[in-house]
Amino acid sequence: MRRVAIIGVGNSKFGVRNDALIQEIAFEAVKEAFEDAGITQKDIDLSVVGSVGTRLYEALPAVPINEYVGLDGKGPIRVEAACATGSAAVFTAYNAIASGYVDTAIAIGVEKMCEVDTPTSTAVGGRGGNYLWEFHMFGTSFAGYYALYATAHMSKYGTKEEQLAKVAVKAHKYGAMNPKAHFQKEINMESALKSRVVCWPLKLYDCCPISDGAAAVILSSEDKVREFKVEDPIWIKAIGFSSDTSNLVRRPDYVGLGATVRAAEMAYRIAKITPGDVDVATVHDCFTIAEIMAYEDLGFCKKGEGGKLIDEEQTYVGGKIPVNVDGGLKAKGHPLGATGCSMIYELTKQLRNEAGRRQVPLKRNIALAHNVGGTGHYCYVTILER
Amino acid sequence: MSIKSRPLNFIHDIPIIKTKKFWDGLNEGKIYATKCKDCGKVYFPPQVDCPKCLKSNFEWIPLTNEGEIETFTESHLKPQGFTHYEKPYIIAIAKTLEGVKIMGWLEGVEISNVKVGMKVEITSKTQPDGYPVILFKPKTT
Numbered sequence: 001m002r003r004v005a006i007i008g009v010g011n012s013k014f015g016v017r018n019d020a021l022i023q024e025i026a027f028e029a030v031k032e033a034f035e036d037a038g039i040t041q042k043d044i045d046l047s048v049v050g051s052v053g054t055r056l057y058e059a060l061p062a063v064p065i066n067e068y069v070g071l072d073g074k075g076p077i078r079v080e081a082a083c084a085t086g087s088a089a090v091f092t093a094y095n096a097i098a099s100g101y102v103d104t105a106i107a108i109g110v111e112k113m114c115e116v117d118t119p120t121s122t123a124v125g126g127r128g129g130n131y132l133w134e135f136h137m138f139g140t141s142f143a144g145y146y147a148l149y150a151t152a153h154m155s156k157y158g159t160k161e162e163q164l165a166k167v168a169v170k171a172h173k174y175g176a177m178n179p180k181a182h183f184q185k186e187i188n189m190e191s192a193l194k195s196r197v198v199c200w201p202l203k204l205y206d207c208c209p210i211s212d213g214a215a216a217v218i219l220s221s222e223d224k225v226r227e228f229k230v231e232d233p234i235w236i237k238a239i240g241f242s243s244d245t246s247n248l249v250r251r252p253d254y255v256g257l258g259a260t261v262r263a264a265e266m267a268y269r270i271a272k273i274t275p276g277d278v279d280v281a282t283v284h285d286c287f288t289i290a291e292i293m294a295y296e297d298l299g300f301c302k303k304g305e306g307g308k309l310i311d312e313e314q315t316y317v318g319g320k321i322p323v324n325v326d327g328g329l330k331a332k333g334h335p336l337g338a339t340g341c342s343m344i345y346e347l348t349k350q351l352r353n354e355a356g357r358r359q360v361p362l363k364r365n366i367a368l369a370h371n372v373g374g375t376g377h378y379c380y381v382t383i384l385e386r
Numbered sequence: 387m388s389i390k391s392r393p394l395n396f397i398h399d400i401p402i403i404k405t406k407k408f409w410d411g412l413n414e415g416k417i418y419a420t421k422c423k424d425c426g427k428v429y430f431p432p433q434v435d436c437p438k439c440l441k442s443n444f445e446w447i448p449l450t451n452e453g454e455i456e457t458f459t460e461s462h463l464k465p466q467g468f469t470h471y472e473k474p475y476i477i478a479i480a481k482t483l484e485g486v487k488i489m490g491w492l493e494g495v496e497i498s499n500v501k502v503g504m505k506v507e508i509t510s511k512t513q514p515d516g517y518p519v520i521l522f523k524p525k526t527t
Contacts, residue, residue, distance in 0.1 A: 140489075141463045
């Protein structure tokens, strides 16, 4: 296996992007990534396009996207891993380079979710489990699935609605400092706790928005890093992956995601690090409870103490382990296919010390991205090092 | 500014030949699981092929109609396909006496009175729109 570096990153503005087509949004991210890397399309061997695509009128989105951004003939491979699609795209590009099959690849994560109405979008999301045994009979939704975890976690560990709200307040604080974020407005505890119930116990401010957006990551071999004269490559130390049952009733409990625990163990083992070595993390906070569970399942605190970690503000910049200081899915937005690539975008900026007001202090120069697909149906944990 | 796409409607014909016993059971208020005749593994949701021993010899077993709530939520969202349902509905996961977990709608109780560990009776009903649903009701002792 060869070493693989991230040499360029790009991220479109996230939000309700009814001003642009999916390929136009992808272009924004790809253009920024090429400029960041200082290379052009001719230097790319393989394009990997990550898009869940289930809300699109475009049946095969990778092909029009690849054409629009000038990458005809360079693939594409289209990948899908629900909300972890972006990480699956990075993993695919990484493997192609690590194996020696190609030297330089681009992972493009992109999603348009706001072109259909909310009941349609909710139904498409709710089918992301096992249609016949969940959505068909019970009208499940993504908020509903995570609410089932929230209820169990609150019942077992005494996690409070206030602790969930604190996760949302943190997300909006950093979203307000991120010009790419869907929501760039701070909120307070009162407005979070008073927001309307979506799926009890989750309220509106416990939920990420439905967003459009794109992010792109350019990766290359060590030889190409030298050839392209990349000054500040960020190295991929490890990518851990796992999955879980489609049916929630086949899981042992609802207080954590087994896929996260297994993917994290794999990533830590390969990278030869412990959770305490991580300077900054992006975790999959599609709902506030998901961030609390991620703290625990990634080993940032003991099981059941995720609520305490946010109470103590240990996941803010300056805390023990800063988490989602780009606003997270909650405030930055969660365009499914884009999210995993956007996490790598943020962590690359952090490791290069380019995150401005949101910059975390770097000690070991190690960052971690945790990207979940579905309700723990897929998980990727990616560890980066400068 | 935008233009409308050409409409595309999907309504699937879903084969239930192999799980007909389960769907018939719902009409009688009974919930059926499958059990592999070769290795004894019980499957719910029911499936007729056993990934554990790679055989397809199974029998149907009726589950007891008693369970305990493991977790629950009240959905105020109405996804497409459910927009005609007037009230929020409670989705719960219960564990039956034989240790099988099933999803269902919990009726006959306010959300504020639902607790993890609550005992429920497990049955089923057909919704006014014709779709069947597994139903949990608080157990009266």
